[in-house]
Amino acid sequence: MPLRILQNTNEMSQPANTCEEKSFHSKLRSHQGASNHSDPRVRLKPSQTINDNPERNNLKWLKDIVDTECQEKIPEEIESLQNTGSANDGDIDASGDDTCDSSSPSQDASGESARKNDRTQFIVAYATYVNYQRESDYQINQLRRNLESLPPIHQKWLQSPPPEEDANWLSQNDRLTYMRNCTTYNYKLICDMLVSSVSFWSVPELKTSEGLKKELREVKCHPNDLHDFVVKDYKSKFNTEKVRSTLQQIVREWSEEYELERVQSYGIILQELKKRLPVDDSNWNQIRVLCPGSGLGRLPLEICLAGYESIANENSYFMMMMCQFILRKSTRKNQFLIFPWVHEVNNLINPFYQLRPVYFPDVLPGDRLPNSKFECYFGDFLELDNDYHNLDAICTCFFIDTASNIIEVIEKIYELLKPGGIWINLGPLLYHYSEINEMSLELTLTQILNVSRIIGFDIQNPTLVESGYANDYASILQVVYRSVFFCGREGRER
Ligand SMILES: C[S@@+](CC[C@H](N)C(=O)[O-])C[C@H]1O[C@@H](n2cnc3c(N)ncnc32)[C@H](O)[C@@H]1O
Incomplete structure (x- = not known):
């Protein structure tokens, strides 16, 4: 079901290479240069973990805001x-009316x-x-x-x-x-x-x-x-855990605090996309890129802003509901406040880390879509139909391990790409169906690369890059993935 969440209201015609975009990439470069020198002790300083405003880095401020608002x-x-x-x-x-009433007439007005x-x-x-x-x-x-x-x-x-x-x-x-x-x-x-x-x-x-x-x-x-x-x-x-993880997903995708985490994943993908399929005035909005498993929409939005026709695809209503809210209802930067870590009771240094708030969105999505082509498709990636064939590129970020059979995902990516189209992937191999009582296929990286080549992809130089995923960097527990990063070209003859 395609959904046009954002209307293109801004008539500005040439958004290429905005300052924001440049700074995104300079941050990517500076992060890549600096990653070997990071001092893990800085993570323990509240000022590193909360925000830049020292007045907000304490419980008094929290008490004020929570008590009043x-x-x-x-x-x-x-x-x-x-x-x-x-x-x-x-x-x-105990409202007294909780018995199942199978005889009640069907009323499915919206469905x-x-x-x-x-x-x-x-x-x-x-x-x-x-x-x-x-x-x-x-x-x-x-x-x-x-x-x-x-x-x-x-x-x-x-x-x-x-x-x-x-x-x-x-x-x-x-x-x-x-x-x-x-x-x-x-x-x-x-x-x-x-x-x-x-x-x-x-x-x-x-x-x-x-x-x-x-x-x-x-x-x-x-x-x-x-x-x-x-x-x-x-x-x-x-599964209420999905509500909690959606709150943390907001932080990953739409807060200032997590810009570095985005640079480490979305930034690397975008950089590769621009290298492989550069955009200029002559092909602005003409290169079609799909992001399956797009969560709250930030990666496809960044791709759109870089001048590509961007299609987000997501199959969870937990994500889609929050995504439409952020994209449609944000009217100013840092308009909303949430407490994403409030349910975490383990690995805390002090209560403030648990109770600290995060603002979002760090950017105004609507403002950033001049003359753009951006579309959301709600539904299973594996069921995408003919409207989404012949794509120039597919970007998968923390996605391929969500499937019960990863081979089907790779086949589908191949099927949707045009001859010579490219697949850019970044993410771990933390198979979501593993350890639950359902079919799950847990392939190693080398198996994935081999299957991808058999299907027809030409994959050169796969690497491992460090990336977090909604990592609570104020926590005693730190989770850093060595994500698999590669770019494959669809190998059919043109
Ligand atoms: C781990 S999240 C990654 C979100 C985002 N790409 C990021 O890196 O922040 C994986 C997402 O894929 C979605 N997903 C899983 N299986 C899917 C499918 N078959 N079709 C579309 N989306 C799917 C999940 O709902 C979830 O939002």
């Missing part, structure tokens, strides 16, 4: 967002054109987002119960400040209170995003909790499953 109400126009209940003691929402599977995915993602606050409360209440179960003397120690003054000290009680406030703040943003999704996908029936429950029944999900997931069933369809 958290009072904001969630949007009133969507009643279902306010009626999700709270998980005080792990109780399910006429969408396939049933799409609709199920949409409803499940929507309901999981709606459930975020309740699920967060459940986590925090569990932590509070653990605290209260401690011997009184241990509880007292956790209330006692250190002898020397520490602006970032919080009692464990207060820490949990702030966790609750930060999740409320996240939920406010999620609600704004859901309001905009309801209008973008024209699903007014989701505005009421009755409507949402009815839709859940129609896609064969019991409304109580939402909460059961939290309590006992981590294999439920309502």
